[in-house]
Amino acid sequence: MTTETSNQERGLAERAYLTLRAAILEHELAPGTRLSVPNVAERLGVSRSPAREAIARITYEGLAHFEPNKGAVVADVDAASLVEIYEVREALEGLACRLASRRMSPQDVDGLRDLLAQHAAAVEAGDVETHYKLDMRFHARIRELAGNTRLTTQLELLQRQIRLAMYTTHRSPGGMPQAVTEHRRIVDALESGDPVLAEAAGRSHIGRLLRDLSAAERVG
Amino acid sequence: MTTETSNQERGLAERAYLTLRAAILEHELAPGTRLSVPNVAERLGVSRSPAREAIARITYEGLAHFEPNKGAVVADVDAASLVEIYEVREALEGLACRLASRRMSPQDVDGLRDLLAQHAAAVEAGDVETHYKLDMRFHARIRELAGNTRLTTQLELLQRQIRLAMYTTHRSPGGMPQAVTEHRRIVDALESGDPVLAEAAGRSHIGRLLRDLSAAERVG
DNA sequence: CTACGAGAGATTGCATGCAATTTCAAGCCC
DNA sequence: GGGCTTGAAATTGCATGCAATCTCTCGTAG
Numbered sequence: 437m438t439t440e441t442s443n444q445e446r447g448l449a450e451r452a453y454l455t456l457r458a459a460i461l462e463h464e465l466a467p468g469t470r471l472s473v474p475n476v477a478e479r480l481g482v483s484r485s486p487a488r489e490a491i492a493r494i495t496y497e498g499l500a501h502f503e504p505n506k507g508a509v510v511a512d513v514d515a516a517s518l519v520e521i522y523e524v525r526e527a528l529e530g531l532a533c534r535l536a537s538r539r540m541s542p543q544d545v546d547g548l549r550d551l552l553a554q555h556a557a558a559v560e561a562g563d564v565e566t567h568y569k570l571d572m573r574f575h576a577r578i579r580e581l582a583g584n585t586r587l588t589t590q591l592e593l594l595q596r597q598i599r600l601a602m603y604t605t606h607r608s609p610g611g612m613p614q615a616v617t618e619h620r621r622i623v624d625a626l627e628s629g630d631p632v633l634a635e636a637a638g639r640s641h642i643g644r645l646l647r648d649l650s651a652a653e654r655v656g
Numbered sequence: 657m658t659t660e661t662s663n664q665e666r667g668l669a670e671r672a673y674l675t676l677r678a679a680i681l682e683h684e685l686a687p688g689t690r691l692s693v694p695n696v697a698e699r700l701g702v703s704r705s706p707a708r709e710a711i712a713r714i715t716y717e718g719l720a721h722f723e724p725n726k727g728a729v730v731a732d733v734d735a736a737s738l739v740e741i742y743e744v745r746e747a748l749e750g751l752a753c754r755l756a757s758r759r760m761s762p763q764d765v766d767g768l769r770d771l772l773a774q775h776a777a778a779v780e781a782g783d784v785e786t787h788y789k790l791d792m793r794f795h796a797r798i799r800e801l802a803g804n805t806r807l808t809t810q811l812e813l814l815q816r817q818i819r820l821a822m823y824t825t826h827r828s829p830g831g832m833p834q835a836v837t838e839h840r841r842i843v844d845a846l847e848s849g850d851p852v853l854a855e856a857a858g859r860s861h862i863g864r865l866l867r868d869l870s871a872a873e874r875v876g
Numbered sequence: 877c878t879a880c881g882a883g884a885g886a887t888t889g890c891a892t893g894c895a896a897t898t899t900c901a902a903g904c905c906c
Numbered sequence: 907g908g909g910c911t912t913g914a915a916a917t918t919g920c921a922t923g924c925a926a927t928c929t930c931t932c933g934t935a936g
Contacts, residue, residue: 447919472887483921488888489712496716498806505928507887520804527751531743584740586718590810667889692917703891708918725898727917 449486453493456480460499460510461596463603467512471500498597513601515653521601522649525594526642528587529575533622533638534631535582544581545627551577552619559612567612574619578626578638611648618644669706673713676700680719680730681816683823687732691720718817733821735873741821742866745814746859748807749795753842753858754851755802764801765847771797772839779832787832794839798846798858831868838864 456476459465471494477487491508494500500508513521536544551574558566572595579588618641625637676696679685691714697707711728714720720728733741756764771794778786792815799808838861845857 449919473889474887485920485922489919492709492712493716496713505888517806520806523751523755523804524748524806524810527747528744531747535743584743586737586740586744586814590744594806669889693919694917705890705892709889725918 447486448482449489452476452480452482452486452490456490456494457497457499457596460494461599465510467510467600467603469510470506471508471510473507497593499600511597511600513597515649518598518601518649519646519653521594521597522642522646525591525598526639526646528591528594529578529642530635530639532575532579532582532584532587532591533626534635535584535587536578537626537629537631537634539583540581540626545623548574548577548623548626552616552623555619556616559616564612567615571615571619578622611645614644615641667706668702669709672696672700672702672706672710676710676714677717677719677816680714681819685730687730687820687823689730690726691728691730693727717813719820731817731820733817735869738818738821738869739866739873741814741817742862742869745811745818746862746866748811748814749798749862750855750859752795752799752802752804752807752811753846754855755804755807756798757846757849757851757854759803760801760846765843768794768797768843768846772836772843775839776836779836784832787835791835791839798842831865834864835861 456465456471465471471491473484473488473491476491477484480487480490491500495502495508498511500510503509551570555567555570555574558570575591575595579591582588618637622634622637622641625634628634676685676691685691691711693704693708693711696711697704700707700710711720715722715728718731720730723729771790775787775790775794778790795811795815799811802808838857842854842857842861845854848854
C-alpha cells in the first residue's frame with residue numbers, strides 16, 4: 437500500500453521519515469552513522485520537529501538505535517541480530533502461508549505461479565536484481581493473501597531490517613535457484629489447501645536461509 | 657492523582673508515555689477516548705512536546721490509532737483484531753517455547769514449576785487476580801528464557817493489546833484450570849528438551865484461547 | 877613526548893509561538 | 907419545528923527559543 441507513489445499529500449514528518457528510511461535502506465547512510473536532529477533536519481530540508489519525529493520512527497522500527505548521550509545511530513545489524521530476526525521471521529512466514537492457504541482462490545494461485553515463472557526466468561538469466569525484487573514481491577503477495585494486518589506489518593518490519601543487514605553481510609547469489617525451488621514448493625502447498633503443509637513449506641524456506649546464515653557465520 | 661507510578665530518572669517524554677500507557681491499560685482512558693495533545697499534556701502535567709511524543713509511541717504500539725483530522729483515539733480492539741493478534745501470538749509463543757527448550761537449565765525448569773505451583777494454588781482458591789498475574793509471569797519468564805529480544809518485544813506488545821481488549825470483551829474465569837493444565841504441559845515439554853514438542857505445547861495453548869475466542873464471538 | 881584539563885561547539889530535550897484547518901454548536905431561515 | 911449556515915473554539919503540524927549537558931579538540935603542563 438505504501439509504495440513510493442503518493443509522497444505529496446502527507447505531512448513533512450511522514451515524508452521526512454520515508455526519505456530517511458530510503459536513505460538508510462539504500463545504504464546512503466551507512467550503519468554507524470549518527471542521526472543528529474539538526475543534521476537530519478538540514479539534510480531533508482525541514483525544521484527540527486519533523487526531523488526529530490522521523491528519527492524517532494526510524495528508531496522504533498529498529499533501523500537505528502539509541503546510544504545514551506549520542507542520539508540515534510543507524511543500526512549495524514550483526515549476525516546475532518540477524519539470527520533473531522530470521523527466527524521470528526521463520527515463525528511468521530509459516531503463519532502467513534498457513535493463513536493464505538485458507539483464503540486463497542485459484543486465481544490467487546495463478547498469480548503466484550506467474551510471479552514464480554518470472555522469477556525462474558530471471559534466475560535462469562542470472563539477473564540478481566530482478567531475482568531480489570521478485571523474491572520480495574512473492575513474499576509480499578503471500579502476506580497480503582494471509583489477510584492479517586499485524587502479521588503483515590511485522591513481516592515488513594523484519595524485511596527492512598534484513599535489507600539493512602544485507603549490505604553489512606553478503607548477499608548470497610548462490611541461493612537463487614534454491615529460492616525458486618522452495619517458492620514453488622510453497623505455491624504447491626498453498627494450492628493443495630493443506631494449512632499444515634503450507635506452513636511447513638513457508639517455514640522450511642526461511643529455516644534454510646537461517647541455517648545458511650549460521651553456516652556462513654561459522655565460516656567468516 | 658498525578659504521577660504516583662515509578663519515577664525513573666528518564667526524560668519527561670518517557671514518563672509521560674509510561675503514565676499514559678498505564679492509564680490506557682487500566683482503562684482509566686477507555687477505548688474511543690480522544691488523545692488530543694493539549695489534553696494529554698495537561699493531564700500529565702507536561703508541555704505539548706513530550707505529550708505529543710508519548711501519544712506517538714502509544715499509537716505506534718497499537719494502543720491507539722490515528723483518525724484523520726481527529727488525532728489519536730484509544731484503540732477499541734474488536735473481535736476481528738483479537739483474532740489477528742492471537743494468530744500471531746500463537747506462532748510467536750510457540751517459537752518462544754521452542755527456543756526456551758534449547759537454552760533452559762534444570763534450575764530454570766524448577767523456577768517454572770514453582771510458578772506453576774503458585775498458579776495452581778491461586779486457581780484452586782479461585783483467586784482471579786493472582787491467576788492473571790501469574791499467567792502473565794509464566795509467559796514472561798518463557799520469553800525471557802527464549803533469549804530473543806525481538807521476539808520478547810513483540811510478545812509484550814501483543815500482550816498489552818490483549819490486555820486492552822480484555823476490558824472490552826470478557827475475561828474468562830472458566831478457563832483458569834485449563835490454563836494451569838496447559839502450562840504444566842508446556843513445562844513438561846520444556847523439560848523434555850524436545851523443541852518440537854515444546855513448540856507444539858506453546859502453540860496449542862494459545863490456539864485453544866484463539867478457538868475459545870472464536871466460539872465466544874459466534875455466540876455473542 | 878605524553879597525559880590531562882579547559883573551553884568551544886554541538887546536541888538533546890523541553891517549552892512555546894503561530895498559521896491553517898477542522899470540529900462543534902448555536903442561531904437563522906424556510 | 908427542522909435543516910442549513912456561519913462563526914468561534916480547539917487541534918494539529920511545524921518552526922523556533924533556550925538551558926543543561928555532553929563531546930571533542932586543542933593547548934598546556936609535566
